[in-house]
Amino acid sequence: MVSQNKLIEIADIQAAAKCLDGIAHRTPVLTSTTVNQITNSEVFFKCENFQRTGSFKFRGAYNALSQVxxxxxxxxxxxxxxxxxxxxxxxxxxxxxxxxxxxxxxxxxxxxxxxxxxxxxxxxxxxxxxxxxxxxxxxxxxxxxxxxIPPFDHPHIIAGQGTTALELIQEVGELDLLLVCCGGGGLISGCAIATKSLLPNCRVIGVEPAAADDATRSFKSKTLQFVNNPDTIADGARTASLGKITFPLVLEYVDDMVTVSEEAIIRTMFFIWERLKIVVEPTGVLAATALLEGVVKVPGARVGVIISGGNVDLMEVGKLFSSI
CATH class of the missing domain: 3.40.50.1100 (Rossmann fold)
Known part of the structure; x- marks a missing residue:
């Protein structure tokens, strides 16, 4: 159950991990010499595109449903x-x-x-x-x-999503930076809580499409901002705003928020398909885009990057890539 002194804390994420043990996949962490050379960093991709149902969302969903x-x-x-x-x-x-x-x-x-x-x-x-x-x-x-059971603004959902970062840290150890995509804020909230609890000096930065920058504007202004049906290929980030639960958590645990263009998302998606040989969706590469496009630069750092999902319509991919 969720702790009483705080809505969500590391104990809740660890409890979610036990709930998911043997049910959710412990997804792989991939590295790339090419990416390390391009970014002058040591980069670890946590690949939730290999999760059941093709995204991190299964973690929070199962954790929440198991407790009704x-x-x-x-x-x-x-x-x-x-x-x-x-x-x-x-x-x-x-x-x-x-x-x-x-x-x-x-x-x-x-x-x-x-x-x-x-x-x-x-x-x-x-x-x-x-x-x-x-x-x-x-x-x-x-x-x-x-x-x-809402998609992100729910304590058990957030705790389940936080197991993504928990697993990454357990596998690779110390990180200087964690990059996480942001839609409604469930993933970044859970991951930030886990990261700051285990690695207090690790910075956590959220990444949004520039066309759906409500969370970034909310973070900068400290006032909840909204966006109406944003026109972005990153369909997982088309949420109108952060939630009543996730907004305060983002303000408390996240160090910064940045945005990336639609063109940059497509370029990164193509690069990851071509170089890492994995299927990723537009939302899934938001965090990677900020790093590979130089929006976030951390030379010499150990960087965790959450690839959030790989559910893409393969019939549409050619159209996207043809625009590069």
């Missing part, structure tokens, strides 16, 4: 997601025998819609211009008596 009450399990859970959290909840529900309903935007990648249904969830599509996902989710939850 028996009556809630019987009725089922509901969430809203553009895709990766949807798949995480769907698979976790399948494994725990909990019915799942997922509210997804009509323009969510087909590969993510298909996978979510494949894990056994009921998918309800909606038009973003007509209703907000939160409003529709609440309406459905009230009608059917379902428990809402």
């Amino acid at each position: 009450s028996e009556p809630q399990k019987q009725k089922g859970v509901l969430t809203f997601s553009s895709g990766n959290h949807a798949q995480g909840i769907a698979l976790a529900g399948n494994l725990l025998n909990i019915p799942t309903t997922i509210v997804m935007p009509e323009n969510a990648p087909i590969v993510k819609q298909t996978a979510t249904r494949g894990y056994g969830a009921e998918v309800i599509l909606y038009n973003q211009k007509q209703i907000s996902r939160e409003e529709l989710a609440q309406k459905l939850a009230d009608e059917k008596g379902l428990t809402i």
Whole structure:
């Protein structure tokens, strides 16, 4: 359970790690001599594209669903997601025998819609211009008596996501910097708590698309900022804002926030496909983009980079890469 003195702390992340042991994959950490030479740093890529469902989201989803009450399990859970959290909840529900309903935007990648249904969830599509996902989710939850498990603004979700950094540190040891992508802030909050608890001197920097820079503006202004349906290929970062829980955590534990352009995201995505030989999605390379494009420069440092996911529509990749 979540500690009482603080909403989320390292003990909660360690408890989540025990919950996930033998269930979630302990994803590989890759290195590249070429990347080290380009950045003049020692870089460690934590590859959550190899996680179950293809992203880190499974960690928080399973941790959260494993702790709902028996009556809630019987009725089922509901969430809203553009895709990766949807798949995480769907698979976790399948494994725990909990019915799942997922509210997804009509323009969510087909590969993510298909996978979510494949894990056994009921998918309800909606038009973003007509209703907000939160409003529709609440309406459905009230009608059917379902428990809402939001994609990032939930203590058990955040604790589960924090196990990503916990594993990385356990494997590679000391780090001078950790780079993490940021959408709603669940991953960076959990990773920052884990990192600052284990490596107090390690800097944590969040990375967003410049076209969806609400978290960066929030961090700089110390006031919650919003963005409406941002036009970015990084669909996992299209969240309107940080959450009521994640915003204070980002302010407390994160050292800085930066942004990267759409063109830079595509270049980095191509580079990682070509050089590391792994499938990554646009959101998944945000952190790597900041390093490889020189937005963040830390010569001589040991740098951890979270690759958050690899759920990309392969039919669309050629179009993206043709623009380089």
